[in-house]
Amino acid sequence: MTATLAAQRVSDVIAMIYDCAIDPGGWTKALQALHEVLGFANAALGLNALPSGDLLLNVSSGVPDEWLALMPKYGPDMLEQWGGIERIMRYPIEEPQVHSWIRDSRTWRQNRYYAEWGGPQGLDDGMAFMVARDATTLGSIGMGRHRSMGLVTQDDVDNALLFIPHVQRSVAISRLMDIRAMTATTLEAVLDRVTAAIVLVDADLRIVHANRAAEALFAAGNPIQSAGGRLQVRTGPAMAALAEAVAQAQRNESAMAERAFGIPIRKEHAVASVLHVLPLHYGEARTGLAPRAVAAVFVAPATPSHPLNPHGTFAALFGLTGGEVAILEHVLAGRSNAETAGLLGVRESTVKTHLQHIFAKTGTHRQSELVALAASLTLPVAP
Secondary structure, three states: OOOOOOHHHHHHHHHHHHHOOOOHHHHHHHHHHHHHHHOOOEEEEEEEEOOOOOEEEEEEEOOOHHHHOOHHHHHHHHHHHOOOHHHHHHOOOOOOEEHHHHOOHHHHOOOHHHHHHHHHHOEEEEEEEEEEEEOOEEEEEEEEEEHHHOOOOHHHHHHHOOOHHHHHHHHHHHHHOOHHHHHOOOHHHHHHOOOOEEEEEOOOOEEEEEOHHHHHHHHHOOOEEEEOOEEEEOOHHHHHHHHHHHHHHHHOHHHOOOOOOOEEEEEOOEEEEEEEEEEOOOOOOOOOOOOOOOEEEEEEEOOOEOOOOOOHHHHHHHOOOHHHHHHHHHHHOOOOHHHHHHHHOOOHHHHHHHHHHHHHHHOOOOHHHHHHHHHHOOOOEOO
């Protein structure tokens, strides 16, 4: 497959993915579009509730019915193929895993799942990534690569990274929605039957509609507020992140990536709530919800989680480069400029230059201010 995907095709697939946030019935179509654009023969999405293990979602595309019926018998073998459950739980949630990269082919070809299921279908490689991994939900997408397409390459991984944050955001938002409410006849009835607080806003954060749960939060004045008909939050960094996320949702939802995936709202010294932004300006299922709204803002209670990137919202909000992010991570770890330079193999003057750029982009003047600002936009991480 080609190293670069057509921008319009990427946008079309991402639109399908976000439509699934409010219409899970669209996942079959979205999965088909996803595995086809990435050059895989099939894809399967599984989502389970924790700690019960109850199946919330089980959708596949490209798997013949006769083979699909056999999949449950190979559950333990599938886990073993990917290194076992403990190793799977340690994989970075923001990175796809490639089967041929983590297992020696001489080993995995002896696995019963490959010998009896994957091999006979011509599936010689695969890619998988987590779509949810927190206190309430565990889910992943796996895709099989036919031998005619060759083994998975770095280009394939780079292309998958264009979609993974959007899939994860869509799944996070859909978990906040009680999809049974979608049988209601009007938008207001739909939103009022959802227990999560939802606010529909235009590009300037003017409130188009707020459901009952959101109105209750407005009345309490925390964690969100209605001021002059506009949605606001108390903390400056979170307000800036929200405004940027909504503006990005209107301009180009495909470019949102990690931007504002889970905007933390702090209360005193703890994260009290998290905001998720669903673009509404594109897609078949979303544009008809409220013509004046460009985004739906969901308010969820904060829970210890495994975020996409502990500093992803912060870095994306302020447009930090890869080099600046590397410096930032060491600063936030409490290391000196000299220590950072030694660990990164650069001159101390280079570290200072990057820091000056970070200060300029974030409006801070010293490292203590930078640490405080980053802390206000970083989600808690489960041990």
